[in-house]
Structures are given as C-alpha cells and as structure tokens.
Amino acid sequence: MLEALWDRRALLVSGKGGVGKTTLSAALAVAAARSGRSVLLVEMAPDEGGPSALGALVGARDVGPKVTRVRPGLSFVRLAASEGHRRFLQDTLPLRWLAEAALRSRALRRFLEAGPALREMGLLYQMLALLRRTRPDGRFEYPLSIIDLPATGHALAIAALPRTVLALMPGGPIGRSVQEGLDFLQDPARSAVLLTSLPEPLPVSEALALASELERLELPLTAAVLNRMPEDPFTPESHAAVQRLLATHGPHQGARALARLERARAARARLAAGLQVPLLTLPELPVTGPELVERLAEVFTPRELAEPTREAAP
Amino acid sequence: MSARSLHQLLRDKRVLVLCGAGGVGKTTTAAALGVAAARAGRRVLVLTIDPARRLAEAMGLPESGPEPTTVPPERLFADGPRGTGRLDVWMLDPRLVFDRMIHRLAPSPEAARAIVEHRVYRFLSDLVAGVQEYAATEALDGFLADERYELIVLDTPPSRHALDFLDAPGRLSRFLDERVVSLFGPESSSRGGRLWQGAQALVGRVLDGVFGAGHAREMRTFVGAFSGLFGGIRLHTERLRARLASPDAAFLLVTSPESAALREAAFFRDTLVERGLPFAGYVLNRSWAREDALAHPEALLEHVSDDPHAEHGVAALSRLAATERARAESHRTLLVRLAEQLPTGAVAVAAPDAGAELEEFGGLVRLGDALAPG
Structure with missing residues (x-):
C-alpha cells in the first residue's frame, strides 16, 4: 500500500501531538534503509534544545544540524534554524565578507532567531539545501527524506509557512526560495504527506480537520496511518454474545479493554469514511522505543525490494 | 505521595501551570483541576488555548470571546448543594491579548494604531515564534492582578518540549529588545557612535539583500513603531x-503512558529546578493504573450453556482482560518510577x-475528584 511513497523525494509525516508520529517516522526510515534505499531522517522541531526523541529512536548519538550516519543507508539530522540562516546568508548576499560580518552580528542573530517567520524559514532553507545536495556523479545525496513535522498545536505551521511568507514578502531572495520550497512541497511527484492518527474519537476528529487543512494548502496527502489499533479477538457473533452477557451480569475484567476496542472500531470507521486516501492500520504492539520502531519497520518494509538486498548481504 | 497533595495544591496555590507535549490531555486535566478547585470553594479561572471543541461544549464555553465565561453554578454544583466557589473559563485569543497589550503600552492611541494596522502586524501571530506563549503569559500577568480570582489554572500551548512555554516569551522579548530594534529602526536614529552607525549600515545592507529593499523598509517601519513599548513589555516579563x-505558583507536568514519559519527566524536573521554578509533580494521564476488583470473564461461563459464540466471546474477553492487566501493570510501574524521581x-x-465520557461536564467532575480527592 505504501509502495507509491518510496519514489518520492520527501515524505512529510504529519499529525497532532501524541499519535506516535515520531515513532512512525523512524520506522518508515528504518524500513526504507532496510530495503536498500539511502534515506535521510529529518527532525523538524521548532526548538533546538532538549533531548531528541527521534534521534534516540534510531540510535543517533550526535543530534545536531550536521547530518550523521546512524546505520547503513540511514542518516539523521535535526534541522536548526541557525544553520539555515547561515546557508541562506551565504547563498544570498553578494559579498562573502558581508555574509560573514552579518553572521558575527549578535543583534542580527537575535533578529533571525525571533523575527517574523525567520526561524521557520531557516528550517525550510536547510531542508531545501539538503534536498538539493548532489554527489559527484550527479545523483542526489539524499534521494529520500523522511520528515517528522513539528508536533505543535498547529501541526502544519511549517507547511503553511510558505504561503504566509509569500503573502508578506512576495519578492526578494526569501520570497524566491520560499516559493521554491512551496513548489517542492506541493508537487505530488516529489512530495507525499502522510497523515497519522489514533483510533480514538478526538484524534480522529483532529486528523480529519488536518486532512481538510492539507487540502486547503494544496499539499499532496497520499496516505493515512492509523496507529496502535487494539487487537480484536472477536467474531461479530461472539462480540454480540459477550455484550449480552455483560449487559445481564455486570462488568467483568476486560471491560475497559472492550470499551476501548469498541471506541477504536468506531473511530477507524469514521476516519476511513472521511478520507479519500488509502488508510493503513497498524497493530498495537506491546513494545516501545527503538524496539517498536524495528517491529513497525517490518510492517512497512517493501517486500519486493527487501528480498534482493537480503541476498546481497554477506 | 498521595493524591491528597494535589488537593492541597488546589487549595493553597495562586497559579497552577500545566505543561506537557501535545496530545497528552493537558487541556482536559486543566479543566478537571479547575472544576475540582471551584467545587472545593475557590474562585478559579482556567486559561486555555485551543481546547477541543467538545471539551469547550462540555464546559459551556464559547469558542472564543473577549472575556472569561462563568460556568453556571447549577452545572458546577449539579449533584449537590451550591458551594461558594466559582469557575470561569477563558479560551485565549492571542490576537486579542496582543492588541490590548499594545493599546495599553503605546504612548498614544495613534502609536497603537500604527502598530495594529501595520501589514506586518497582521501576520504576526502566524509568523513570530512564541506569540501564543507570549499571549498566555501576558494574560496570566493581567489576571494575577485581578481580585476576582484566587486560583488560576494555566493550560500552556502544546509543544514538543514541556518547557517551550517558558522560553518562547523570552525569544519574543529578545526580538523586541531595544538594541535590536534600534538597529532595524528608521535610520535617522542619532544615538551611538561610529561603531553603532557602522553596525546599523551593515544590518541595512544585509536586510536589503535578504528581504529585498521593499520589504526591508516595511519591516523597519514596523519594528520602529514598537520602540517605546519595550520598557513595559520587559517589566511584565520580569514581574511574571x-x-x-514564588511559592504561590506550582508547575505540573501532564504526561501520558504512551509518550516517552520518563525521559521527558526527568528533563522537565531538572529544567524547572535549574531555573528556580517550583516543580509540583506529574500527572500521568489516561492511566489504567487504578485497580478495580472485577470478576474474571471466565465467571461468565456459568451463565453459558452450549453456545459456541458465547464461549468464543468469553475466551476473547479473557484475552482482552490479560491485555488490560498487562497495561495496568505497566502503568503502575511507570507511576512508581515517576514517584522515585x-x-x-x-x-x-x-x-x-x-x-x-469527557464530552460532558459530569466527566470533568469525576476526573477532578479522582485527581484530587478532598
């Protein structure tokens, strides 16, 4: 179901906070790397401090604005606005000394840190620079990037940014590079947005709202992933029989899990009905952290690609 | 430590700040704690940002309004005698808070208008990192001076790291720092020596190069219009x-069993302590840790005779019961480990x-009672 995704240059993993977006991003990247692809896993957090949840999941020791290789085929980077600013100034300003002097100015650094849209702009610019980077043979250095979008209340703040910036400053170097970023993000041949949710009423409502927001922003929503679907050991008949028994004889152990399962089923049905794209359901697994990443990666690994790679391994 | 202490916090504190990543149920927890405190007799304001619509409905809250809304006493005390407590709720509108602040701080109504009607300002809340957070702190500062409320429960904007809330206003006020602004302000500024003028000329060239001359000019008039307001803004930030x-305040981290709870919790505690802020503890949300003494599903079999569907159903329910136990066990372990730190x-x-069940007010009452039994 996800085959179509692997040919894109950028996979943007979106979703409200708490739905397992970061774990899914890591699992997708591990799956892509296992299938023999060269993949860059990107953390696009609006803040630069604190521990990196995404980096920890793939065992990245060095979390910073420099790309680090974490295993064969898999590299990790945490985008930093300051790094984007540096590149931007170097690429844009006509004189090298001017860019260097600008970078040394504390006032300018502070301004770039907090000025309207400049932080997000820095993140976007660093991302674009990584996407553009080529090897000596002319091929892309990172043919596939998987981007864990920020988990703020407005999960799409960064995706929505290009439009806001363009409305504010249509011309000039910032306007031009933001336009380039927007063209990239909106191009369904190069980008795909993956929507993640949980099988609970509120997350599904939020996911549906996010889907219409994506449409409004003309971003190519390509697939949705429903994470942590609880196990369903019933047949329709046995479920009905148990409901009758519980209604007569009162709650027993397992009632909480049953209520949760029933909520999950209803939520999944509502999500599937409300979306125009394929919906992949992932089972709830009794593991967490890096172990969960590896298990989910198995679900994602493209089979037809995985086989030859395994044979080629020593 | 027992839930008794949370009850004490609700009774004694002046401000309760709830931090946490997005999606952990922070808003619901803030609402439930506010309900519990008001039912215990205090005059409470819950300040929230972007609550889920159904929660807003359960609280009887308009989606946003210019002033806090009072939860009707007949709803607050639906199940018993009417107490003396009161619950107000306000869904924060960052734009409104900001407009008010500018009108209050600007030297003249014309100066305020020059900012508020500026094209860049209209994009401000979309563009400047930290506007929501800044608006929250600004609103909190205002309400702390308000005699109407004895306790303010602040539901901070969602962020990846629980403490982003504390840093964002700082970033914004650094941007609005006088020295930075005077660099970007109208070039006529006569202050400073040659070095300063040199810096200003450099910034001018950089801005023209980066933004294009047109937008750079626009940005300058905008930033220039802010000068004069900074004293007030900084004063607020420092006072808050x-x-x-102070010991009047308490910070709680709301976390869920699913998120990387332990790591996040330790980071939160350390950062608060480092900054000399009063760390009050953790709320592990959506937890199954509570024991409920229910019978095992197999007990249902005595009511079943020769019904393969019912037998299959009971076996399936037993599987769910096993999952449920494992989940409860892991949540209990997590709680113990949180308590250890x-x-x-x-x-x-x-x-x-x-x-x-949180779609109705009664659900908030029950959650509040469970969190802070009186």
Missing part, C-alpha cells in the same frame, strides 16, 4: 517570572482513562 518562581513535596498522580 518572579511570580512564577520526585523531590520532597512533589506529587505523582494517575488520572484514570475516562474514555469518551
């Missing part, structure tokens, strides 16, 4: 910081998983 560091006086409380 002092208040949040607590400094004296702090609490670690589990909030029961309320499922879908």
